[in-house]
Amino acid sequence: MRLNLRYLLVPLLFLAFNFSSHADDAVILEQAWISEAPPTVKVMAAYLTIVNSSDKDMTLLNVDSQQFERVEIHRSIVENDTVSMQKQNQLIIAAGNRLELKPGDFHLMLFNPKTRLQRGDQHSLRFYFADGSVFETNAVVKRKNLQDHSHHHH
Amino acid sequence: MPGRIRVKPFRYNGEMTEKQRQNQILTPVLIAIAVIAAAGGFYFSLKLEQQQLQQAAIPGLFWPNPKQLTQFETVDQDGGQFGLEQLRGKWSFLFFGYTNCPDICPITLSVLANAYPQLKQVSEQTQLVFVSVDPERDESQLLNQYVKYFHPDMIGLGGSQQQIQAMTRQLGIVYFINNEADQENYLVDHSASIFLIDPLGRLVGKIAPPHEANAISLQFKQIKEFIDAT
Known part of the structure; x- marks a missing residue:
């Protein structure tokens, strides 16, 4: 039995090592969330921070999700008081840098959810980079966190 | 020429004394009006300036022609x-x-x-x-x-x-x-x-x-x- 365990341990350790190497990967996806919307809304937004901890630039080409028909990378731009959303064909995250996708700026557009989204739900998003690497993260559905309320006590 | 000069101030002086009597009343009234006008003008210009200042301090206000x-x-x-x-x-x-x-x-x-x-x-x-x-x-x-x-x-x-x-x-x-x-x-x-x-x-x-x-x-x-x- 003891011998058997030892034989089992080697591949297990190997697996664990492989798994943990994922943590010091080139890209870390942080705090992904989907902005909760009224049930009738067919287009939603997701936000997150993409951290490039590698020493080379990373180019994000595509994002997809099983929960949505299509995901696009967009940026809201205000010019002459008019806001327009501009589709981004790629996002370059410079070596050692982070890019924050946030309300009123870069964001992911999620088209036609396959089921109704509820607050607290988690949906997986996959990120495809130009070097062939793919990263996945779970985005939680929540209402936009409005900080201005914390200053008020009446 | 000197005679004309002498006559003219004489007549002039005579008129002045008559006018002076009227002016005793008129002048203070005129001065008062001028002072009130100036003060009023100053006050309104101040108020206007204040309003303009206030207006400038309010971002996004459409004034004076909303x-x-x-x-x-x-x-x-x-x-x-x-x-x-x-x-x-x-x-x-x-x-x-x-x-x-x-x-x-x-x-x-x-x-x-x-x-x-x-x-x-x-x-x-x-x-x-x-x-x-x-x-x-x-x-x-x-x-x-x-x-x-x-x-x-x-x-x-x-x-x-x-x-x-x-x-x-x-x-x-x-x-x-x-x-x-x-x-x-x-x-x-x-x-x-x-x-x-x-x-x-x-x-x-x-x-x-x-x-x-x-x-x-x-x-x-x-x-x-x-x-x-x-």
Whole structure:
């Protein structure tokens, strides 16, 4: 039995090592969330921070999700008081840098959810980079966190 | 020549004494008028300057020529008519967008809904109005669910494309529907600001992004105080 365990341990350790190497990967996806919307809304937004901890630039080409028909990378731009959303064909995250996708700026557009989204739900998003690497993260559905309320006590 | 000189001052002096008697009364009156006028002018110029200073300090205030809105017809989230009459007697915060706008619209409407209790403190007669610039997709029932999600008091306006255009044109708001490539999931370019209409139906202010609840209510307070004082 003891011998058997030892034989089992080697591949297990190997697996664990492989798994943990994922943590010091080139890209870390942080705090992904989907902005909760009224049930009738067919287009939603997701936000997150993409951290490039590698020493080379990373180019994000595509994002997809099983929960949505299509995901696009967009940026809201205000010019002459008019806001327009501009589709981004790629996002370059410079070596050692982070890019924050946030309300009123870069964001992911999620088209036609396959089921109704509820607050607290988690949906997986996959990120495809130009070097062939793919990263996945779970985005939680929540209402936009409005900080201005914390200053008020009446 | 010297004789003329001697005669002239003599006559002149005679007239002066007569005039002086009149001037004893007239001069102080004239001086008083001049002083009052000068003081008044000074006071008004000060007041004007103060007003101008105050005006300059209020961002987004449209003064001295706020645009007076004329009659328009739109349809609210319950299918009722909504026109100039529904703006009268209230301070209305208008935002223009569309329900399938995923980023800017929900942020702005959430901030407005958050600011609403504070805005009501400035004036009880305050209403939040979301105007759809994509009325063909945003029919009443959809608008209803959309605005109520942000706040039960929020009003949502739609109608025909022409009805919305007739209203936005008055306010000088432009929007552009990008539906040439995709008839289903298209985007609309629209104004990023919140527009403030006073109880007389005049466009008195514009609140530019980025929007924050405390800043909006402060700006509202300043604009309302300024207009109430004029």
